Amino acid sequence: MTDLDDIFTARGSVLIAGASINGSTADIAIDETGTIAAIGEDARRAIDADIVIDGSDRLAVPGLVNTHTHAAMTLLRGYADDMLLQEWLSQKIWPLEAHLTGDDVYAGTKLACLEMIKSGTVAFNDMYFFMDRAAAAVDDMGMRATLAYGFIDLGMEEKREAEIKATEALVDHIRSLNNPRIQAAVGPHSVYTVSPEGLSWCAEYAKEQGIGIHVHLSETEKEVTDCVAQFGKRPTYLLDEYGCLTPRTVAAHCCWLDEAECRLLGERGVSASHNPASNMKLAVNRAMPYHWLKQYGANVALGTDGCSSNNNLDIFEEMKFAALLQKFAWNSPTLLPAGEAVMMATAAGARALGIGPGTLTVGAPADIVLLDARAVCNTPLYNPDSNIVYACNGGAVMTVLCGGRVLMHERTVPGEEEIIQEAAAAARSLIERAKNSA
């Protein structure tokens, strides 16, 4: 077995020896390109391993994917809780965000990456500001991410010009990084913060650049009634009118959709990001109609939303909240069974971001999480999906690989203490600056 220190610095092929996959024990071979080369009997012959990881007493599962977050909002964790969404945003969150700097976003995104790695997430879909600094954090931490600048024009032409420039600058910057794990998306925030002209520019630009769209959709009832009052149609149709619903669109929340809107999202091949913890905390008062979205073929994945409305980034918790909320809200204990919740967090998430199958299969990117099979939450282990969704949280994650690179081993992430200290300092100074200006 490779030593802890070497495991983070060594590069090359990796053998995970004797892990439990879907109930049977198998070796996993990962080649130098970070791809799963073989699973099972052929694995030891497939590569001449540079790194060997002991997989005994470990359950191997695909890396988890967080399809909606605002990573740097880790700095706002616990700053404003227990409020109505509109007041929470306009009175607390937006005024504090006005003081954010690029350095804050770098420190906050690094903390977010640390938190996600420690709970088994390998990839995330982010929307925020100073996204070039978010990209630097992701690059440092070795994760995958799709990064969008949060485009908000509030119907003002001057603001729109600035948002267009910021969006273009981010897309150019991310292209120049040439990091295959980091991609750009266009991020029209929502129908209540972006004008029709803004939505239409975002859709055309995304199409021209061949990149995705990340948008909030029908989070609250007010969003829907305001949209109908202003534009005479529900938010889904407004987004569709301006070209924002595509197979590369991730629509976050999707709580207040009617059946016809679900059908349209299915027809357009949109991915819906379900964020149950945020939805319950902000009491948006309606659970995403998962049954309709599933029926009409929309790709439903999972997200945490930002740390100010969750207040963590643990997708294990999100799997459980999703399964429980759906059952409770739609009065059906058979809705969203454990196996489906795992698929939402893995295969559906990977599909939403276009980062491979999100499965442990030959040819897939080696995005692999090893869970402690001897943990309390995994004892007994009749059905791993059940333990994963209903019993465990991210604390059961021992080892995380992203594209064949080891990001955490035996719960150690290199640089963890500095990341926490720097984020805590950034949060303190942010609050200080906001106070002084008030």
Ligand SMILES: O=c1[nH]cnc2c1ncn2[C@@H]1O[C@H](CO)[C@@H](O)[C@H]1O
């Ligand atoms: O639940 C939410 N609904 C709407 N906006 C949100 C939510 N959480 C965070 N943001 C806001 O979206 C912008 C992203 O660029 C940020 O202003 C962030 O605070």
Ligand SMILES: [Zn+2]
């Ligand atoms: Zn959000």
